[in-house]
Amino acid sequence: MLHDHDVDLCGAEGGGRAAGMPYLAAQDRFGFRCAGCGGCCRGREDLVLSGYDLYRLAAYLRLPPKVTARAFCRSYIGAVSRLPVLRLAPVREERNNCPFLTGGRCAVHAARPLACALYPLGQEISREGRVRYYFQNTRCGQSGGEDALAAYLAAQGVAGRESCDVLWAVRCMDLEAAAPGWEAALGPVVLRRFQAKLAEALYYRYDTARPWAAQFEANLAWLEGQRARLEGMQQAIDRKNR
Ligand code: SF4
Ligand code: SF4
Structure with missing residues (x-):
């Protein structure tokens, strides 16, 4: 059984491209x-969901993203990404x-998550936004397809959906790189509030009738304001406790 600390934003610990799995070019064929x-x-x-995966599922089910997630x-909170x-x-009850x-x-x-749409391919995205795909030989499926x-x-x-x-x-x-900074600046109570804001920005604060990307960028700008506000709150708490 997998535990929460085994699965982070990038999927299960030890997952990803194994040695010897070559990257595929656009015209490369695989059977x-x-x-x-x-x-x-x-x-x-x-099966980890991105904010975009949840948005697509919520739109398909005609439910708000938070209701879908619940x-x-x-x-x-991811053990590594924070x-x-x-x-x-x-x-x-159904064998997981x-x-x-x-x-x-x-x-x-029609709204299955990226990991399902890709399978048995894997996808890697670099810090610079470069996307590469590889074939995981899962030994399933029928032969003949090329x-x-x-x-x-x-x-x-x-x-x-790649963009x-x-x-x-x-x-x-970027957020993962910033996480140690806010974890150092915020005490446990205020940090929990900020993590709730993070979840709102990443997953829940979306109108599924409107395009996702612009809302995601707007949410990150909103989050920055929330971080500044909560840091101010933390400083006020620290001053009172001195
Ligand atoms: S393809 Fe559908 S049923 Fe299968 S794991 Fe993905 S979401 Fe679940
Ligand atoms: S052949 Fe079966 S296990 Fe393989 S991708 Fe299709 S549904 Fe999944």
Whole structure:
């Protein structure tokens, strides 16, 4: 069983590209055809959602993002990133299957999270926003399929969302770098309040009728104001306690 400290924003500890998994260029072909067996949805505890993933799910389910997260996710502070993490809450009574696996099928296929749309590909995004993909030989699916990377990404809806995923990854890397600073500046009580604001900015403060990216950028500007306000509050508390 995976624990919260095993899974951070980038997925499960030890996950990611293993040695020997080559990166794919746009026209590189790989042999894979999904058999639709649902195997990658069973026993899944490591499915981390980005703010954009949650927004898409919420829009699909016609629920506010926070209600969607409460119904289907676990939330906690990442052990390494120190940022709020959301992952799909596996259904214990169903051998830890994904909560959206229904009758052997994905009930949210059109709005499935990035990790699901990519599978069995992996994606890496650099600090500078460079995106690379690699093939994880999961030994599932049917033989015979030979897709070029670019065609596969387009067919799975990954290409169409890539700019949002890059924006999410790069901004989260910036926040992760800033986390030690605010953890040093804020006492535990005020820090918890700031972490709640962080969760609002990253995941919840969205109107799903409006585009995500502009709201994400606006949320980060709002968050900066919240950080300054809470730092002022912390300084006032410290002065009183001296
Ligand atoms: S969201 Fe859908 S595709 Fe992804 S693990 Fe759950 S059931 Fe499977
Ligand atoms: S990606 Fe693989 S495990 Fe998942 S449904 Fe397709 S064939 Fe099955």
